[in-house]
Amino acid sequence: MTVNAKQPETTNLETIAALATPVGRGGVGIVRVSGQQAAKIAEHILGRCPQPRLAEYLPFKNAEGEVIDQGIALFFKGPHSFTGEDVLELQGHGGPVVMDMLLHAVTHFGARLARSGEFSERAFLNDKMDLTQAEAIADLIDAGSEQAARTAMRSLQGAFSTEVHDLVKQVTELRIYVEAAMDFPEEEIDFISEGKISEKIAEQQQTLDSIFERAAQGSLIREGINLVLVGRPNAGKSSLLNALAQREAAIVTDVPGTTRDIVKEVIMLDGLPVHLLDTAGLRETEDVVEKEGMRRTWDAISQADVMILLIDDTDGFSSIEQDIIDQCPDSVSIVILFNKCDQSGQAPGVLTELDPDLAKHTSLAISAKTGAGVDELISCIKQLAGMQATGEGAYMARRRHLLELTNAQSHLELAQQQAQQNEGELIAEELKLVQQALGQITGEVTSDDLLGKIFSEFCIGK
Ligand SMILES: Nc1nc2c(ncn2[C@@H]2O[C@H](COP(=O)(O)OP(=O)(O)OP(=O)(O)O)[C@@H](O)[C@H]2O)c(=O)[nH]1
Ligand SMILES: [Mg+2]
Known part of the structure; x- marks a missing residue:
């Protein structure tokens, strides 16, 4: 159901608290509190509520009145705060035990632990930002x-x-x-x-x-594309994965059938995230493990945006490659790569003189081993993905x-x-x-389900 999800006021909500800095050791650790009880909690822990927006250096005390840490305390009076409610920030020493004791004290004095994204959700509900802005924080x-x-x-x-x-x-x-x-x-x-x-x-x-x-x-720019490397055994798929990832991510040998499971690697091509999948070579086989590998290859193809079909150029294009192209879903863009051009003697780069049947796909000659033609391949991937040269004007969506x-x-x-x-x-x-x-x-018109889903993906303390 679509409803206007904004509540007129959120002042009756419980006071929430969370660690706003990453868990672990650090120079500073921050506990953030938001809600009606924030000022009262400050009085208990600091002895008084600090003046709004003025940093004060004070000891932090627990329920027994013992000093557990000392640091900077900041108080923001609602609506002039991130959430629009009263907010207290306690910046202590960033050790897990100290932060734990501080959180314990804060919850003892009336706050409860915040859910993921709850601070941002309150900021949204209090009109401090709209939904795209809240999502942009997480992004x-x-x-x-x-x-x-x-x-x-x-x-x-x-x-x-x-x-x-x-x-x-x-x-x-x-x-x-x-x-x-x-x-x-x-x-x-x-x-x-x-x-x-x-x-x-x-x-x-x-x-x-x-x-x-x-x-x-x-x-x-946020989600990137899924790119799958496919071809006969020994075509050079794993060599290309390594060349693109610039590290020895997958095993390369001259034994056909080296890769049996899917090897995943995420790389950045000038700001475009590419989720690369190296797969088991496709061929007739009775080997059960290899068969399962090939089933996974087809699974990966069905979920890909781009399929790179590698061919050993010293062997040339065969009916096996034609079958792979024919079975590839229409939604997947195909790039045909004639690999090992260092051996075949073909000049690296984009190929134009192709069979008319193949000409509708982009084709290139490369050498995964020497790296020749790989830059052209990268530009071709960016172009297929629809990545524009300048990211100017793009907004996170x-x-x-x-x-x-x-x-x-x-x-x-x-x-x-x-x-x-x-x-x-x-x-x-x-x-x-x-x-x-x-x-x-x-977020002017949304459902509670949608809001719940969006904010639950945020990190705690944000
Ligand atoms: N000369 C030359 N050899 C290459 C090139 N690319 C790969 N090779 C060699 O070809 C052999 C197979 O390479 P791989 O990258 O393991 O091939 P693959 O497609 O992953 O093979 P499978 O995992 O068995 O399906 C290795 O000996 C590589 O060194 C190339 O561009 N030029
Ligand atoms: Mg391989």
């Missing part, structure tokens, strides 16, 4: 590359949500306009058939497409955002079709669905 923390961190920061600063909000505003205005026109039926047809509505919808479609493109870029954007796109397209047919009521209905889809992104 910034999890960022696996500089690009990912930059796009997350852009979303955190509101670039994504501002554009979505602006579009929602335009769609709403248009809907009100159409609805108002319907109150005057004799004028309605004229008013729609003038083409103004269709023009406005077309503008909104453009804006939405541009938002989608940048979100898709961000999502690519998740699959759920892309789904809602696609949903909005299709309803806006339907609204456009209704506009062509002068169907005022149906235009208004479609525009409403566009609004709803976009509202799910920023």
Whole structure:
């Protein structure tokens, strides 16, 4: 069910506490407390509640009045805090035992341990940020590359949500306009058939497409692609995996059938995360272990975005490769690699003069052993993934955002079709669905299930 999930106030919620720094030893460890009891807890532990936003150096005491640590205490009076509630931060010495004692004291005086993402969830419920911004915090923390961190920061600063909000505003205005026109039926047809509505919808479609493109870029930087290496035994799959990973991740020998299980490696190609899978070579065999390996190879192919089909160029393309191409699902992009070009004498790089049947796939000659042609292969992978040269303007987005954007796109397209047919009521209905889809992104319209799912993936203390 879709409901507006925001509660009018969260002041009656329990006070929560968590370790905000990583578990383990560190120079500083921070315990964070949020909720109505924060000031009272400060009085118990520090002897008094510090002045808002003023760092004070104080001893921290437990329930027995013993000093367990001393450090910096900070108090933020709600609503001027991260969560919008009263927040207390105790910065002590970052040892696991000290932090444990401090957490114990804080819970003794009235807080309970926070669930994952509960601080961010309260910030969202108290209108300190919208959903895309809350998600951007988790993405910034999890960022696996500089690009990912930059796009997350852009979303955190509101670039994504501002554009979505602006579009929602335009769609709403248009809907009100159409609805108002319907109150005057004799004028309605004229008013729609003038083409103004269709023009406005077309503008909104453009804006939405541009938002989608940048979100898709961000999502690519966040999630990456699945790339599977496939081919006959000894084609050089494991050698290529090692060349791309720049380490000896998989065993390479001249014995056909060396790789039996899937070898996984995550690499970064200029900010694009690539989940590489090296697989067991495909051939006729009675060996039970190898057969199971090949079953796993096909499993991996079905879940891949890109399949790299390696061929030993000294053997050449055969019906085995043709069968693999024929059995590969349509959703998987195929790259055909003629490997061992150092032996076959073929010049490395993109191949253009190919059989017409193969020409629809990208083909390259490389040498996994010498590294010749590998740079061209990398550019080709980035291009297939849709990675743009500059990550500029991309904002961190998740699959759920892309789904809602696609949903909005299709309803806006339907609204456009209704506009062509002068169907005022149906235009208004479609525009409403566009609004709803976009509202799910920023969290204006969400279900409790969705919120629970999003915040549970956060780390504790955030
Ligand atoms: N000359 C030359 N030899 C290569 C090249 N790539 C791989 N080889 C050799 O080919 C043999 C097989 O390489 P692997 O990488 O183990 O092949 P594979 O496709 O993983 O084989 P399986 O795991 O058995 O399916 C090894 O002896 C490699 O050194 C290349 O580009 N040039
Ligand atoms: Mg191998």
